[in-house]
Amino acid sequence: MKRKAYYTRKIKRATHLLFYRRHRKPGVKGWELKRKLGSDYPKVLKILDGHLEKLDLQVKTVFEGEKPTGEPTLEQLDKARFYITLKGGLVPKETKMMGWRIDDIAGLATAISYIIAKKGKAPREEVEELLRNKLPGWRVDINMNNYIRSGYLAEDENKQLYLDWRTRAEIDQKALIDLLLSKEKVLDGSS
Amino acid sequence: MSSKRKKRGSEHLQRVIDMCKSIEERSLDPFNVDVDDVIAVIQKYFPEWELPEELCLDAEAIHHLASIIKLQGDWVKHRSTSLYTDPFLLEEKIRRLSKEELATLFLETWRPIIELEQISLHSLAEATKYWQSLLPLSERWLKTGSLETEIGATSREELIKLRILAEKPFLEELEVFWEELKHRVGGKEKSLYWNFIGADTYPETVKRAYMTSFLVTYGYATLELHPLEEEIFIKPFEKQRSMLGKKRMVSIPVSISFEEWTNWKGGKQN
Numbered sequence: 001m002k003r004k005a006y007y008t009r010k011i012k013r014a015t016h017l018l019f020y021r022r023h024r025k026p027g028v029k030g031w032e033l034k035r036k037l038g039s040d041y042p043k044v045l046k047i048l049d050g051h052l053e054k055l056d057l058q059v060k061t062v063f064e065g066e067k068p069t070g071e072p073t074l075e076q077l078d079k080a081r082f083y084i085t086l087k088g089g090l091v092p093k094e095t096k097m098m099g100w101r102i103d104d105i106a107g108l109a110t111a112i113s114y115i116i117a118k119k120g121k122a123p124r125e126e127v128e129e130l131l132r133n134k135l136p137g138w139r140v141d142i143n144m145n146n147y148i149r150s151g152y153l154a155e156d157e158n159k160q161l162y163l164d165w166r167t168r169a170e171i172d173q174k175a176l177i178d179l180l181l182s183k184e185k186v187l188d189g190s191s
Numbered sequence: 192m193s194s195k196r197k198k199r200g201s202e203h204l205q206r207v208i209d210m211c212k213s214i215e216e217r218s219l220d221p222f223n224v225d226v227d228d229v230i231a232v233i234q235k236y237f238p239e240w241e242l243p244e245e246l247c248l249d250a251e252a253i254h255h256l257a258s259i260i261k262l263q264g265d266w267v268k269h270r271s272t273s274l275y276t277d278p279f280l281l282e283e284k285i286r287r288l289s290k291e292e293l294a295t296l297f298l299e300t301w302r303p304i305i306e307l308e309q310i311s312l313h314s315l316a317e318a319t320k321y322w323q324s325l326l327p328l329s330e331r332w333l334k335t336g337s338l339e340t341e342i343g344a345t346s347r348e349e350l351i352k353l354r355i356l357a358e359k360p361f362l363e364e365l366e367v368f369w370e371e372l373k374h375r376v377g378g379k380e381k382s383l384y385w386n387f388i389g390a391d392t393y394p395e396t397v398k399r400a401y402m403t404s405f406l407v408t409y410g411y412a413t414l415e416l417h418p419l420e421e422e423i424f425i426k427p428f429e430k431q432r433s434m435l436g437k438k439r440m441v442s443i444p445v446s447i448s449f450e451e452w453t454n455w456k457g458g459k460q461n
Contacts, residue, residue: 019305019306019307020306020307020308020309021306021307021308026304026306027304031419034419035420035421057305058302060302060304078419083304083305084304084305084306085302085303085304085305086302086303086305087302089298089299089300089301089302090298090301090303091298092291092294092295092298095294095298098303102290102291102294103290105293105294105297105298105301106290106291106293106294106297108297109293109294109296109297110285110293112297113281113285114278114281114282114285117277117278117281117282118278119265119266123217130282130285130286133286134290158216158217160216166304169304170301170302170303170304171300171301171302172300172302173300175299175300176296176297176300177281179296179299179300180281180284180285180288180296181284183284183288183292183296
């Protein structure tokens with residue numbers, strides 16, 4: 001019983017830490033969770049993840065650098081950043097509630113997949129040109145600035161675009177490219 | 192080497208540098224550079240360079256060529272990963288998909304972060320308390336006006352009372368404080384920073400933190416940081432050490448807020 005109460009308290013604390021933004025960026029670093037929840041914080045997060053699953057939410061771990069192939073070490077977890085994200089996908093109607101227009105989402109998908117294909121770095125001019133293919137010119141600049149401000153893309157002084165922290169946290173990049181390729185196969189088959 | 196040939200050589204190297212720079216900055220295909228050719232050009236002119244600026248140009252060309260080789264390496268590495276897709280092929284695919292199809296595909300891989308921004312009852316109460324204690328601007332501005340005071344003499348006792356003068360010379364006081372630290376550490380090598388500076392009252396704690404900062408700056412002790420555990424230790428030296436010129440001096444800001452003092456005190460009592 002004591003043990004149960006211990007974890008209940010820790011889960012509440014973890015929920016507060018992960019849901020409320022405490023810094024400029026959302027999410028909490030592993031070492032911060034360790035300090036607030038104790039060294040067994042990975043276990044606390046696992047239990048919390050189980051609870052969140054029923055609500056279609058999950059605790060997402062974003063590792064520093066490449067994702068470890070096997071079980072992550074404690075050191076890797078301490079350096080990682082933890083977020084609460086949706087577990088399942090959204091349907092187009094739901095995005096309206098979040099303030100996203102279909103144009104914005106399609107533009108973001110295009111920019112991200114193009115940057116991935118260009119090894120994670122592409123000139124802003126090229127990405128904008130690609131977006132102009134489907135979006136009115138005046139919207140392209142506004143959208144690009146929005147993606148940068150929200151943390152999906154970053155731009156350097158040479159006007160090169162990169163994927164930023166929010167893309168790493170929210171988007172399954174490999175799945176996106178695979179889906180784009182497989183969708184094309186269907187189109188090819190039907191033509 | 193004739194000056195004409197030298198001029199041609201330096202122009203050649205400058206062109207190599209410009210080409211490498213444009214590839215680096217505009218993310219063009221690094222394989223556009225024929226590394227063997229460029230090396231041959233650099234080698235051809237190298238024995239002839241004499242002046243420092245000529246050698247600098249040669250070094251700069253080598254440096255940029257090395258960056259291009261790195262980019263080529265990265266390209267090969269990326270191609271071998273599962274994320275590799277031919278950008279031209281992908282661009283074509285993006286052009287052929289409608290906005291709706293693109294958005295639907297993206298939504299399948301998008302898991303937006305959930306976060307809350309909500310004021311709590313506690314912060315609301317704190318803010319109200321602050322607002323109530325805040326004087327109107329008209330009153331606050333009045334206070335900044337200069338006050339007329341009579342001129343008079345003051346005594347040394349009064350200055351000590353006002354903490355303008357210290358009872359003991361500062362260095363003497365610091366050395367007493369150093370002895371206290373050595374005594375507190377005893378057989379151990381170091382002490383937790385908060386355990387040393389922490390006192391029964393908050394003003395006393397701040398004073399001890401202030402003195403401790405001088406112990407470190409003047410080489411009587413050093414700080415040991417454990418960032419992951421967020422712990423700071425203070426380690427006294429047996430003899431005063433002169434830090435200047437030996438190591439790069441680093442400033443370590445340590446927050447001594449009232450809240451931290453309360454937490455420390457609470458932890459001590461528990």
